[in-house]
Amino acid sequence: MATQHVAPALGLLVHAVERDRDARRSDGLRIGRTSFDILGTMPIAEVDLEVRVLRPGRTIELVEATLAHGGRPVVVLRAWLLEPRATAGIAGTGLAPLPDPEAMEPWDPTTVWPGGFIASIELRRAAVAPGRGAFWARTPLALVDDEPVSPVARAAGLWDVSNGMVVRSDPTAVAFPNVDLTAHLVREPVLEDGWVGFDTTQTFGEDGLGLTSSVLHDAAGPLGTSAQVLTVRPTAATSVG
Template sequence: MTAYFERLDDSRFRATRCVSGAWNVEEQHVAPALGLLTHSVERAFADRLADGRQLSRLSFDILGVLPIDVVEVDTRMVRPGRTVELVEAALSHGGRPAVTLRAWLVAPHETGELAGDAFPAMPSIDELDEWTGFDEWPGEFVRTVDVFGRRLEQGRAQAWLRPRIPLLEHEEISPTVRLLSVLDIANGITPRFPPQTTLFPNVDLTAHLFTQPQGEWLGFDTTVAYGPTGLGVTHTVLHDERGPIGTSMQSLMVRPGR
């Protein structure tokens, strides 16, 4: 297969084996599904984006597992407006919602003189070695992504990622969609304990962008924390090759033993 999904019509898509893994190789890794939802939002509201509106916050809730099968995406406007709009998308299988997205579209304003951030810089791709940290994960999806990175300490890593195959065959996607197609990988970049001994699936993912991504490579500066009562978070500062572009958070269910 040469893409994560095959388009069947305007709203239905067939997942390929390239989405397989990581907790169960017979289920979809949710990362490409998040990209598919984002792509569907961009297509459904292309007129808004053409007017200059920007994706500001994308909040995904993962309602259940997805088999490697046909899925359907529905989109709708929740809150229209002149300067800010809230849109929604839902991905379902067999009539059962599996992932939902709510995204804010924000009109642009000139703030070049105010732009800046205090996030730590990432090393360049050339400064990092090819990443082998995904060898401990099963499934095809993690093997479709180019990764260069380094582990700084337990639960902390920096890495540059780029998917090697398209989200959809013969269909252009934006750099934002490319980012969301791999962003869920952050939870598996630097687990505090190996997935063979510890479960830590995420139930959501929320990305906040303060500038729109550019280019193919995406930088992840990721920190993982587990609490004493089965909760955890994966926090990532997102970069493109210009510098920081936003952050993401994933809420984890941590369970010892498998």
């Protein structure tokens, strides 16, 4: 069966959580954390979505959403939803903002990665070194046709690309797929012109584990962080040592 990039599926799961929330309550709990476990490859086929509340509450909820194909779970999301409060007077961060997208050079990700989803992304990148750099990404494609989609869900549909845009090693010599993605947010994204920003570091350990960590950005500045654990797999022809 043909497979596709998992990134849009992550956005779809966030959208399902928000749609379920809005059907159950009207107080607008904010998504503070999304933790995705990627259990298999993402098929190009019809999928089933199921949402359930694991920990109900008046001001805090833990919600689980599962995307499955043919009865097999493909991605599971657990999201913490938190009550919004008026904290603008004490808001602040020590995280540095990214330069605007216009300050970075356009970069074609299909020079490294194949696939229609990757080809749909517009990238502007400032690579500092192998495994280190910053970039902005956006796509003109709608996450869901003919249905309003929140900025959180739209941004979540791009988060997974962070593992492939400032690579530490040639992907033809070393495979490094991520098996999860966890993002923490401190506010709703502001997607001016659709851009989502990443200040990303990729680390390979000495025994087959790796980590891609990013500070997430939007038009208003830093908005959270993400992390992906990697299984680092050199090809048989790759010399390691």
